[in-house]
Amino acid sequence: MTKVLVIDDEAPILNALRINLAARQYEVSTAADGTAGLAAMARERPDVLILDLGLPDMEGTEVIKGVRGWTSTPIIVLSAWGQEGQKVAALDAGADDYVTKPFGMDELLARLRAAVRRAAPAPAEPVVSTGHFTVDLSAKRVTSGGADVRLTPTEWQLLEVLVRHPGRLVTQRQLLAEVWGPGYQNEANYLRVYVANLRRKLEPDPSRPRYLLTETGMGYRFRP
Amino acid sequence: MTKVLVIDDEAPILNALRINLAARQYEVSTAADGTAGLAAMARERPDVLILDLGLPDMEGTEVIKGVRGWTSTPIIVLSAWGQEGQKVAALDAGADDYVTKPFGMDELLARLRAAVRRAAPAPAEPVVSTGHFTVDLSAKRVTSGGADVRLTPTEWQLLEVLVRHPGRLVTQRQLLAEVWGPGYQNEANYLRVYVANLRRKLEPDPSRPRYLLTETGMGYRFRP
């Protein structure tokens, strides 16, 4: 039975979620603010967390960081419309998906199922290949044309983050946070330097990237 | 059987709707003012709400906000001719569509069917497809005819807002607030430029949009 924790301070939403989730055979627990939510998170060990961003006692991103400090349980964020900044910050902080209020129960349930499904086994192929190079995530090795490619630790971490999300756009903030740490989310310089390094070592034509693509203003994308 | 709640204070309209809807096998309940309407909404749990804006006891937007506090049941608004401001305000408050009085019963029935159809099958995966292009919301990726389509950050945000409300009329104010921020709600110029950009990149015939539709004076609508 899938366990869901809902953190929300609005009673009507809390009730609607409790009723609808229980009717679908989810095991539901609730909390009305961030402090109680973090405590419930540690106590209940739910399979997925539904988190409202508009909590009375702390920022939504603080709750997310508190959760992400020790578990990768999927987090679905509820946000009021127009809170573009909050939404982006929440996703950067580690949320998995978001739903804008007011939301349809069907939509939320669908995203819930998707989040649980994604979190389940994660078969994670340890070796990813392109036409020009191969990345072995478990052995931490990269080969190109049969020969090993030497990467520095930072280069490897950056490549690993990109390769673990094939085809997906990874934001600059996310890359910086994962490779350099949460305090470096504005040092876009680093990304430019190290993406250039990776391209020089991996791309057949570094000035015309085929695999490590730039999405101007947003981030980078690894195309297998 | 689809349940419809009609909130209207004019007896002739109420009767006409009751007769026509019942004849099409809808289950109809009615209320004559906002207070009774909100109570009926909670009691009956209809699949769709038809709401007249000219109620005696409260503003139409108040009713909409009351409903939107806990459910996203589709709302179709009836407004008298010339009440442009009320219509926009209603859509901003969360209504899904509107019909101007005097209206043809066929038109209302068509919009009713469309609203019910959209609400039923939830957007299961964060991937939305049309006949000509596919939008992957989680990977931030758009493909058309097998090839990737490159979007700028602003183009992407605008498309995302529209695609996340498929079939629904999204007002200019809401689009501007979500993409550019709350301070830009009068810069309708931006919308014209960027909607044109999206159409040029996504529509098979940009001068005759099939998916990104203009609702003159109101806003835009994404038709899947």
Place this chain on the structure above:
DNA sequence: GGGTGGTGTTAAGGAAGCGTCAAGACCGGC
């Protein structure tokens, strides 16, 4: 038929973001 409001289209200037290079700081091993 001419005015009016809303929309579509286009282009140009300036702002912001990106790729590149190189010099200096830092840190390990020897």
Place this chain on the structure above:
DNA sequence: GCCGGTCTTGACGCTTCCTTAACACCACCC
């Protein structure tokens, strides 16, 4: 203490994107 590799930092030119304005177009109404 020296040395090689690695990371940080800054500067420059180039590309992309955003903003803004001007104009054409269309539907509608007087």
